Amino acid sequence: MRVSSFSIYNQVSSSLDQDMSTITQLENQLSSGKKFSKNSDDVTGVISAMDYNLDLNQDSRYLSNIDSANALMGDEATAMSSTMDALNNAKEIALEGVSGTTNSQDMAALAQQVYQIRDELLGYANTKTADGSSVFAGYQTQTDAFNNSTYAYQGDSGIVNAKISNSQLMPVNVTGSDAFSFTLSAPVTVTQADGSSFTYTQGSGTTINVQITDSSNNVVDSFSFSNFMQLTNLLGNALNSGDTRRVSALMTPLDDAVNQAASVSSEIGSRQDRLTNQQSSIQQDQANTQVLLSGVQDDDLAQTATQLAKYQAAMQALEQSTANISSQTLLDFLK
Numbered sequence: 492m493r494v495s496s497f498s499i500y501n502q503v504s505s506s507l508d509q510d511m512s513t514i515t516q517l518e519n520q521l522s523s524g525k526k527f528s529k530n531s532d533d534v535t536g537v538i539s540a541m542d543y544n545l546d547l548n549q550d551s552r553y554l555s556n557i558d559s560a561n562a563l564m565g566d567e568a569t570a571m572s573s574t575m576d577a578l579n580n581a582k583e584i585a586l587e588g589v590s591g592t593t594n595s596q597d598m599a600a601l602a603q604q605v606y607q608i609r610d611e612l613l614g615y616a617n618t619k620t621a622d623g624s625s626v627f628a629g630y631q632t633q634t635d636a637f638n639n640s641t642y643a644y645q646g647d648s649g650i651v652n653a654k655i656s657n658s659q660l661m662p663v664n665v666t667g668s669d670a671f672s673f674t675l676s677a678p679v680t681v682t683q684a685d686g687s688s689f690t691y692t693q694g695s696g697t698t699i700n701v702q703i704t705d706s707s708n709n710v711v712d713s714f715s716f717s718n719f720m721q722l723t724n725l726l727g728n729a730l731n732s733g734d735t736r737r738v739s740a741l742m743t744p745l746d747d748a749v750n751q752a753a754s755v756s757s758e759i760g761s762r763q764d765r766l767t768n769q770q771s772s773i774q775q776d777q778a779n780t781q782v783l784l785s786g787v788q789d790d791d792l793a794q795t796a797t798q799l800a801k802y803q804a805a806m807q808a809l810e811q812s813t814a815n816i817s818s819q820t821l822l823d824f825l826k
Contacts, residue, residue, distance in 0.1 A: 616718075
């Protein structure tokens with residue numbers, strides 16, 4: 492059966508349309524670098540790419556949380572390191588004060604040094620982040636953690652947790668009551684060479700009660716403190732008044748304060764290490780996911796360029812065929 496010129500023309504025209512559509516898609520792939528420009532190009536690929544992008548976005552949020560946590564912990568670590576140095580300096584001054592080699596003028600000078608340490612400790616305790624938030628005040632981030640006059644803690648016990656993975660929450664802050672105070676699990680009594688003794692008992696919250704008795708077990712002095720600033724303030728007062736017995740009674744709490752600061756500093760360091768490990772793990776996961784995403788959506792440009800050249804050549808051949816058909820006269824169609 493004879494194939495009419497109209498049928499041939501229609502077939503060529505349809506092929507031209509298909510080739511033009513393919514060429515347009517290939518050109519889009521070359522310009523965008525992606526295998527698909529709209530969902531209908533590759534439904535399965537689009538769904539996979541969406542899943543991978545969701546994973547990448549989630550990882551980015553976790554990394555952002557880790558960055559924020561690291562910044563806060565950096566402030567905490569710096570403050571606690573300085574706190575340990577200040578407390579150790581206070582201990583050295585206290586030892587000098589009870590050495591028996593200082594006169595009243597020397598004791599007054601030592602007291603001034605301790606008052607300066609007290610003020611330094613207050614500054615560390617009221618450390619602020621770059622945006623002005625209190626580091627050690629729990630949830631009360633818009634107020635100083637400690638009162639500037641009484642040195643009383645005015646934050647709360649709120650613990651801020653950072654989500655660092657789908658299943659991990661990490662506490663990133665330390666409250667002032669933990670960082671700048673300590674508690675006793677049981678009463679402690681320290682007996683002196685002259686038969687007198689110092690007894691330390693736990694009061695409410697972080698309050699430590701101190702009682703001094705003579706060799707006959709008579710109470711001759713008692714006082715209390717709730718944090719490092721109050722502790723060093725008492726030390727400064729004792730040095731200033733020449734009360735070497737009270738200075739001696741403050742030596743054990745100073746040791747406890749140093750140990751507490753060291754413990755908190757160590758905990759912060761452990762958390763920072765954990766954050767670093769988690770950050771590395773997420774970054775590796777991101778790299779792996781990016782490879783998978785690239786395999787789904789990124790185009791092989793060399794291969795696409797080859798295909799484009801192939802279809803363009805076919806297009807030119809079809810266009811030539813179409814031109815030949817179009818040049819036929821009416822007589823040709825009537826034959």
